[in-house]
Amino acid sequence: MLQNFFILCSGADSEILKTCSKGEQNKYAGIGATVFFTAVMAFIASSYALYTVFDSVYAAAFFGFIWGLLIFNLDRFIVSTIKKRNSFSKELLQATPRILLAIIIAVVISKPLEMKIFEKEINQVLLEQKNELTLANKEQLALQYTPKIEQLNLDIANLKSEIAVKEAETNALYDVYINEAEGTAGTGLLGKGPVYKEKREKHDASLAELQQLKTTNAEKIVGLEKQITELNTEYAKIVQNTQPIIDGFDGLMARINALGELPWFPSFFIFLLFLAIETSPIIAKLLAPKGEYDVKLEEQESILSSWVAQKVAQRQLIVSTDGELNQKIYEDLKGEEELYRYKKQKAEELLRLQADKFHEVQVKNL
CATH class of the missing domain: 1.20.5 (Single alpha-helices involved in coiled-coils or other helix-helix interfaces)
Known part of the structure; x- marks a missing residue:
C-alpha cells in the first residue's frame, strides 16, 4: 500500500508499472517518496515562515498545508513530464526549465528552515539592531525637545544671574554704609551721621528691590521648571509609545536581513542540501538508464x-x-x-x- 502511494506521488502510470519488474517499481516508489518528503519539508518551512508573519499557529498551519500541496503538485508534474529518450542532450534540454524551477523551490523551502536553525543567532542580531534603533529613536526625538529645554535652562540661569548681580550690588551698598558708620571709609567720621543715613537708605532700597526681584524671578523659575518637566514627560511618553514598534521589529523581512548578516558558508550548504533534495528526482531520472x-x-x-x-x-x-x-x-x-x-x-x-x-x-x- 505504501509503495502504491509513493508510485502515485511519482506521477508514473501505475497500470504500466504493474507489468514491470519489482526493481522498476521500487525505483519509481523511491522517486515518489522523495517528492512526498520534499512536500513535507515545504509544509514545515512555510508554516514557520508564515508563523513569523501571522503569529497564529492555525493560520500558519493552514497556509503552510496549501503551500505544501502546491510544491507536491509541482514536483510531481516536473518528474512525470521528463521522458527518457535515446539522447542525453535532449533529455537535459527538456529538464533544464524544470531544474530552474526546482532551484527556485529549493530557495523558498530552505530560507525559512535556515531562519529556524539559526534562530538564536538571528535573535542576537535583531537584539543589537533593536538597541541601535532604540538609541537612534531617542536621539531623533530628543532633537525636537533638547533645544527647547536648553533655552528654558538658559532663561533660568539668566534669572538666577540677575538675582546674583542684584545681591552683589546690595552687599556692596551694605559694606559702604557699615564702613561709613565705622569711620573707615567715606567721610572718615565715626558714628551714624547724615551721610551714613543716606547710604543706609540706599542700601535698604536696594535690599527691598532684591527681595522683590527674588520673589518675581522665583515665580518665573518655577514656571520655567514646570515647562521643562512637562517637556521631559512628553518626551518620555513618546519614547514609550514608539518603543513597541521597535520591539516588534522581528518580522519575516527583518529575520531574512538578519540571516544575511550571519556567515554565508553554513547557510549556503543548507541551501545546497535542499537543492539536492529538490532536484534528486530529476537527476535520478536523467542519470538512470532507460x-x-x-x-x-x-x-x-x-x-x-x-x-x-x-x-x-x-x-x-x-x-x-x-x-x-x-x-x-x-x-x-x-x-x-x-x-x-x-x-x-x-x-x-x-x-x-x-x-x-x-x-x-x-x-x-x-
Whole structure:
C-alpha cells in the first residue's frame, strides 16, 4: 500500500508499472517518496515562515498545508513530464526549465528552515539592531525637545544671574554704609551721621528691590521648571509609545536581513542540501538508464500517435473521396434535359413573383 502511494506521488502510470519488474517499481516508489518528503519539508518551512508573519499557529498551519500541496503538485508534474529518450542532450534540454524551477523551490523551502536553525543567532542580531534603533529613536526625538529645554535652562540661569548681580550690588551698598558708620571709609567720621543715613537708605532700597526681584524671578523659575518637566514627560511618553514598534521589529523581512548578516558558508550548504533534495528526482531520472517502464511508456505513446495519424489520414481520404464523388455527380447532372426544364420552369415562376411584388409596391407608393 505504501509503495502504491509513493508510485502515485511519482506521477508514473501505475497500470504500466504493474507489468514491470519489482526493481522498476521500487525505483519509481523511491522517486515518489522523495517528492512526498520534499512536500513535507515545504509544509514545515512555510508554516514557520508564515508563523513569523501571522503569529497564529492555525493560520500558519493552514497556509503552510496549501503551500505544501502546491510544491507536491509541482514536483510531481516536473518528474512525470521528463521522458527518457535515446539522447542525453535532449533529455537535459527538456529538464533544464524544470531544474530552474526546482532551484527556485529549493530557495523558498530552505530560507525559512535556515531562519529556524539559526534562530538564536538571528535573535542576537535583531537584539543589537533593536538597541541601535532604540538609541537612534531617542536621539531623533530628543532633537525636537533638547533645544527647547536648553533655552528654558538658559532663561533660568539668566534669572538666577540677575538675582546674583542684584545681591552683589546690595552687599556692596551694605559694606559702604557699615564702613561709613565705622569711620573707615567715606567721610572718615565715626558714628551714624547724615551721610551714613543716606547710604543706609540706599542700601535698604536696594535690599527691598532684591527681595522683590527674588520673589518675581522665583515665580518665573518655577514656571520655567514646570515647562521643562512637562517637556521631559512628553518626551518620555513618546519614547514609550514608539518603543513597541521597535520591539516588534522581528518580522519575516527583518529575520531574512538578519540571516544575511550571519556567515554565508553554513547557510549556503543548507541551501545546497535542499537543492539536492529538490532536484534528486530529476537527476535520478536523467542519470538512470532507460528502463522497462520507459520502453513500455514510449511504446504506448507511439501506438497512440500512430492511431491518431491513421485516423487523420482516414478523415482526409474520406473528405477527398467525397469531394470527387460530388464533382462527378454534378457533372453528370449537367446533361439531364428533364432537370434543365424543371429548373427553368421554377426560375420563370420566381421571376414572375418578383415582378408582381415589385409592381404592388410601386402602386402603393403612388
